Amino acid sequence: MANDRTDLMQGTLELLILKTLSHDSMHGYGIAQRIHQSVDNLLKIEDGSLYPALYRMEERGWIGSEWGVSENNRRAKFYKLTRAGRKRLDAECANWDRISRAVTKILQTA
């Protein structure tokens, strides 16, 4: 089963999180749900893997966090994009676009 899966590039999860948070502040569960809905079964993501990524991103200043109340009135930690995070998202999107265009070009010519 493991052979049928391909590890994605480092930083992909961070890019997905940055993009997800670009519209709204969300708690970890909400981010996971949004990503699952968006990738529509194409990617396998363990929900737990989001949290070390979120903490690392907060350490780098890309996102901020604060405790709040969830939609079902429970205490939850909400994350939001910082200005540095928005810049990072723009840079990562441009980078992703460059890489995907380069790989596509090679695949078409080779």
Place this chain on the structure above:
Amino acid sequence: MRDLTRKLFDPIGGKAIEREVEEELRFHLEMLTEQHLQQAATPVEARAFALRRFGDVEQVTNQCVEISKRMRPFARALKSFLILIFLAGIFVRIFGTELHVDRVGQMLITVAVMGRLFLYVRGLKPARFRPKSDTTSHLMLNSTAKTPTSLFEADNL
């Protein structure tokens, strides 16, 4: 006063960080369980689904606690202070001509090294010595998925 005592005995705020991380992850697991319960699963099945979809809870908790400890301003300030003491100790040892001044420098260096060692040991987690998982990333292309429910149940096939 109680806050100061807590900071002296637990300078990084390790217990508070652990509680905070555990609360955040518990919320996620409970939401996942509820989500599956709404799909007519039994509580046991729902809990199993939540754990399967979440991954290794203990490993995630340890990673988050470790990263969070690095972010704490008090811990950062304490580390910077210890570096300053260490540099002051070296300065005093180099430029101190008298024996008692030299000893003060030696004492400063010892305090700085012991303090840093204390912080390091407190930050250690047994999980660090565990072998790494055979997969390097938790994010993978799912080429075998055919139905939405198979997304997180592929491991059981």
